[in-house]
Amino acid sequence: MNRSLIISSVLHGALILITAMSLPFLAKKPLEIPPIVSVELIQIAEKTNIPFAPKAKKIIEKVKEKEKKLVSEQAPPKKVKKTKTKTVVSVDKNEKIDSKTPEAIPLPDKTVKKIETKKESKQNPDKLDKEVKQVSEFEKKEFVDLDNIAKLIDKAKEDTAEVIKKNNDITQDQDKNIVTSGLTLSEEDALKAQIFGCWSIPLGLPYNENLLVRIKLMLEPDGSVIKTEILDHARMNRPGQGFYKVLAESALRAVKLCQPLRVPTTGYERWKELQLNFDAREMLEG
Amino acid sequence: MILSKIFKNTLLILAACLVLTACATKKEVSDAIQGQMQSDVYTGTDTVEYLADGVPDRVFFATNETILTTASRETLRAQAAWLRKNSSINVVLEGHADERGTREYNLALGERRANSAKDYLMTYGISSDRISVLSYGKERPVDAGSNPLAWSKNRRSVTVKAN
Amino acid sequence: MKKNFLILFLMALLPIKAFALIEVDITRGNLNPLPLAVSPLSIDDKSKKSFEKILKKENIGSEISTIVENNLRTSGLFNPLNKEAFLQAPDIANLKPRFEDWNLIKAQALITGKVTYVDEKLRVEFRLWDILAAKEMMALAFTTVPSNWRRVGHIISDKVYERLTGEKGYFDTRIIYVAEEGPKTQRKKRLAIMDQDGANNKFLTLGNELVLTPRFNPTSQMVTYLSYFKNLPRVYLLDIETGTQEVVGDFPGMTFAPRFSPDGKKIIMSFAKDGKSDIYTMDLENRLVEKITNHPSIDTSPSYSPNGKFIAFNSDRSGYQQIYIMKSDGSDVKRISFGNGIYGTPVWSPRGDLIAFTKLHKGKFYIGVMRTDGKGERLLTENYYQEAPSWSPNGRVLIFYRETKTNAKGEGFSAKLWSIDLTGYNERLVETQTDASDPSWSSLLSN
Numbered sequence: 001m002n003r004s005l006i007i008s009s010v011l012h013g014a015l016i017l018i019t020a021m022s023l024p025f026l027a028k029k030p031l032e033i034p035p036i037v038s039v040e041l042i043q044i045a046e047k048t049n050i051p052f053a054p055k056a057k058k059i060i061e062k063v064k065e066k067e068k069k070l071v072s073e074q075a076p077p078k079k080v081k082k083t084k085t086k087t088v089v090s091v092d093k094n095e096k097i098d099s100k101t102p103e104a105i106p107l108p109d110k111t112v113k114k115i116e117t118k119k120e121s122k123q124n125p126d127k128l129d130k131e132v133k134q135v136s137e138f139e140k141k142e143f144v145d146l147d148n149i150a151k152l153i154d155k156a157k158e159d160t161a162e163v164i165k166k167n168n169d170i171t172q173d174q175d176k177n178i179v180t181s182g183l184t185l186s187e188e189d190a191l192k193a194q195i196f197g198c199w200s201i202p203l204g205l206p207y208n209e210n211l212l213v214r215i216k217l218m219l220e221p222d223g224s225v226i227k228t229e230i231l232d233h234a235r236m237n238r239p240g241q242g243f244y245k246v247l248a249e250s251a252l253r254a255v256k257l258c259q260p261l262r263v264p265t266t267g268y269e270r271w272k273e274l275q276l277n278f279d280a281r282e283m284l285e286g
Numbered sequence: 287m288i289l290s291k292i293f294k295n296t297l298l299i300l301a302a303c304l305v306l307t308a309c310a311t312k313k314e315v316s317d318a319i320q321g322q323m324q325s326d327v328y329t330g331t332d333t334v335e336y337l338a339d340g341v342p343d344r345v346f347f348a349t350n351e352t353i354l355t356t357a358s359r360e361t362l363r364a365q366a367a368w369l370r371k372n373s374s375i376n377v378v379l380e381g382h383a384d385e386r387g388t389r390e391y392n393l394a395l396g397e398r399r400a401n402s403a404k405d406y407l408m409t410y411g412i413s414s415d416r417i418s419v420l421s422y423g424k425e426r427p428v429d430a431g432s433n434p435l436a437w438s439k440n441r442r443s444v445t446v447k448a449n
Numbered sequence: 450m451k452k453n454f455l456i457l458f459l460m461a462l463l464p465i466k467a468f469a470l471i472e473v474d475i476t477r478g479n480l481n482p483l484p485l486a487v488s489p490l491s492i493d494d495k496s497k498k499s500f501e502k503i504l505k506k507e508n509i510g511s512e513i514s515t516i517v518e519n520n521l522r523t524s525g526l527f528n529p530l531n532k533e534a535f536l537q538a539p540d541i542a543n544l545k546p547r548f549e550d551w552n553l554i555k556a557q558a559l560i561t562g563k564v565t566y567v568d569e570k571l572r573v574e575f576r577l578w579d580i581l582a583a584k585e586m587m588a589l590a591f592t593t594v595p596s597n598w599r600r601v602g603h604i605i606s607d608k609v610y611e612r613l614t615g616e617k618g619y620f621d622t623r624i625i626y627v628a629e630e631g632p633k634t635q636r637k638k639r640l641a642i643m644d645q646d647g648a649n650n651k652f653l654t655l656g657n658e659l660v661l662t663p664r665f666n667p668t669s670q671m672v673t674y675l676s677y678f679k680n681l682p683r684v685y686l687l688d689i690e691t692g693t694q695e696v697v698g699d700f701p702g703m704t705f706a707p708r709f710s711p712d713g714k715k716i717i718m719s720f721a722k723d724g725k726s727d728i729y730t731m732d733l734e735n736r737l738v739e740k741i742t743n744h745p746s747i748d749t750s751p752s753y754s755p756n757g758k759f760i761a762f763n764s765d766r767s768g769y770q771q772i773y774i775m776k777s778d779g780s781d782v783k784r785i786s787f788g789n790g791i792y793g794t795p796v797w798s799p800r801g802d803l804i805a806f807t808k809l810h811k812g813k814f815y816i817g818v819m820r821t822d823g824k825g826e827r828l829l830t831e832n833y834y835q836e837a838p839s840w841s842p843n844g845r846v847l848i849f850y851r852e853t854k855t856n857a858k859g860e861g862f863s864a865k866l867w868s869i870d871l872t873g874y875n876e877r878l879v880e881t882q883t884d885a886s887d888p889s890w891s892s893l894l895s896n
Binding site for chain 3: 350352385386387388389390391393394395397398401402419420421422425426427428429430431432433436
């Protein structure tokens with residue numbers, strides 16, 4: 001009897017002791033560390049440095065096709081073999097040219113020049129000169145430096161092949177990124193942020209209808225609007241879709257209000273025609 | 287050092303337990319003290335008037351309810367007895383609701399409450415010819431307060447002499 | 450095979466443009482009210498003097514433009530800019546605004562106009578300009594008797610509202626309500642009618658008997674309401690023009706919660722007898738009465754759908770007040786409210802797409818809307834006590850009333866009309882001369 005009593009009281013005492021001792025742990029509040037807010041600074045760069053998605057081939061093909069066209073527009077209609085690489089090269093040049101003084105001619109250029117000297121010019125020198133002159137009249141900010149392209153085309157293809165290889169290796173990433181969307185992510189964000197501020201969404205719109213207005217813009221290099229065109233124009237006058245007209249007008253006002261638009265500083269050819277898809281649904285559905 | 291801490295904590299636990307057990311719903315305590323409400327039905331006599339000695343003129347209801355409580359039935363039995371004695375008197379039963387509801391529904395609720403009382407009077411032999419029913423919904427509160435006690439006083443059916 | 454495929458592939462690639470059209474998605478904007486300028490309407494001196502004599506108003510041109518300004522501002526969708534900043538004079542602006550001037554003050558739209566006294570009539574012409582596009586959007590002219598000058602302001606507001614939002618306006622309307630006075634235990638209530646902006650307030654009954662829940666008919670010329678005339682609560686009809694009142698039907702008990710059918714030919718209401726309330730209709734022409742619901746529960750607050758085919762109503766057949774829908778003949782009853790709490794006062798939107806209601810949950814009152822199948826319930830506002838929403842004719846704005854708490858002494862009671870936009874924005878007090886409750890919105894007067 002005594003023994004069991006002793007054991008019982010000891011165990012009970014132990015229990016109370018444990019409870020009492022554990023109180024301090026309960027009393028202490030866990031330190032509340034405020035969640036770390038990550039602030040992303042988006043710089044408006046010409047190129048977006050995102051690791052590329054596995055669609056390399058397709059897009060490189062696309063690039064090549066695009067470059068092909070581009071070159072054929074600007075250069076005299078000479079043999080256009082392997083022009084793809086040439087434009088790549090010039091892009092590099094452009095970048096570097098912009099960052100440094102216009103006079104500075106970076107390494108790739110030098111290599112090109114080397115090629116120049118090696119091979120004979122096949123083109124008519126006069127024609128070449130003309131082109132060069134024309135080029136110089138144009139804005140230096142042109143995506144493709146016509147001067148260099150012209151030179152490039154003239155040179156023999158074999159040597160440029162070397163250059164091609166080199167540049168391909170170096171510029172793989174940048175190459176792909178130019179192509180995915182006409183605007184880089186940061187450029188797009190900048191333009192969006194600007195227009196968000198200008199667009200007064202009419203509160204009276206029915207929130208459960210199709211609230212998409214697509215507007216095609218033709219822009220000047222400085223971002224001012226030359227022409228606007230509302231796609232789905234027929235919808236403006238359809239009975240029962242009166243709100244569409246109102247929505248379209250609000251989008252047009254936004255564009256006018258926001259002039260000059262925050263356009264990229266280079267690559268005018270890329271974005272001189274732009275389509276803005278105004279969709280009010282997100283805002284109105286709440 | 288640790289011992290004193292443990293001692294303090296033990297006392298703390300004991301004190302906390304005592305406090306918690308003591309904290310029953312304060313409201314219930316205060317109302318019970320006043321003796322004015324029971325299960326959401328007014329049991330006081332503040333607003334009650336008398337048709338005759340010992341015959342209160344009204345019965346009370348719980349929120350959203352139209353059921354007669356035991357106390358209500360007692361009152362109505364007294365009313366029925368009085369009406370049998372004074373067979374020339376006709377009455378109007380005026381039904382009311384508290385303000386915590388929509389106006390139109392409260393009109394219907396008042397009517398239903400008054401009708402509850404009427405039915406009960408009829409079971410005690412009062413002819414329906416002598417009783418008419420009128421609802422005021424929440425339009426004529428007897429207590430203008432915005433609290434449960436005031437509301438309970440307003441949830442009523444009042445028997446009014448018609449002649 | 451492979452060669453063919455290659456050729457096809459190359460061919461397919463050829464027509465690709467140099468650069469694909471870049472698309473940028475704009476999914477956000479601001480919900481700020483549209484800044485616009487309402488220029489005072491220009492008026493020539495001769496007309497000005499005539500109107501001053503007739504209407505006792507110094508400058509009717511600016512009076513009318515003030516009405517437009519106030520209407521647009523209270524809608525919450527527009528921001529009329531301060532007149533002090535206007536650079537152009539009203540008469541010049543009306544002919545050809547200098548858009549740069551108006552652009553300077555950040556106006557995106559401009560209203561100008563002219564008022565003249567012609568053939569003893571008031572003639573108003575107005576123009577709506579798109580400042581950014583630098584062109585005229587709309588130009589209209591009205592002629593009416595001078596005493597109707599306020600309605601001209603409201604009609605202009607409706608036209609501008611419709612042109613800029615795509616929806617019909619709601620400014621040329623009236624509101625009927627119950628004007629309240631006195632102690633809470635013995636309120637004096639009268640029927641009152643006013644313009645939607647609070648002007649032209651008129652009392653329609655004397656206040657000797659209790660009056661409740663007035664509603665307009667579709668033409669806004671008749672009102673149906675509940676009156677305790679001779680201590681008998683019954684549904685009545687009132688002709689606003691003549692003031693004549695008549696009781697609706699010959700019911701042996703309380704009738705209440707009346708509304709008109711969308712074609713104005715019937716009154717739908719509740720009839721209470723023996724503790725239960727059912728919904729009935731009465732044809733105003735042949736006085737035929739039809740019983741629509743037949744249930745031991747309380748069925749009340751009936752409201753027709755705008756096409757007249759369905760009725761939404763309030764019933765406690767499930768134990769507590771909920772919202773039900775049935776066909777107009779009473780068949781096919783379906784419950785549509787299933788959230789937590791008690792639901793009441795269902796009102797079908799004039800657009801037919803939503804039902805507004807009052808909800809009571811955990812001691813708080815809410816005004817909300819739900820789709821006609823009961824889904825998509827949205828609560829717009831919460832208060833100690835509020836109920837009985839009524840729709841504006843364009844189905845965008847709800848007007849309802851609120852009551853305040855009283856203190857321990859039972860003092861401090863007040864009832865006021867409030868309105869809120871369907872989106873939950875723009876909750877505002879509707880000014881009335883006295884305390885007010887039970888508001889009901891008329892249809893557009895100019896139809």
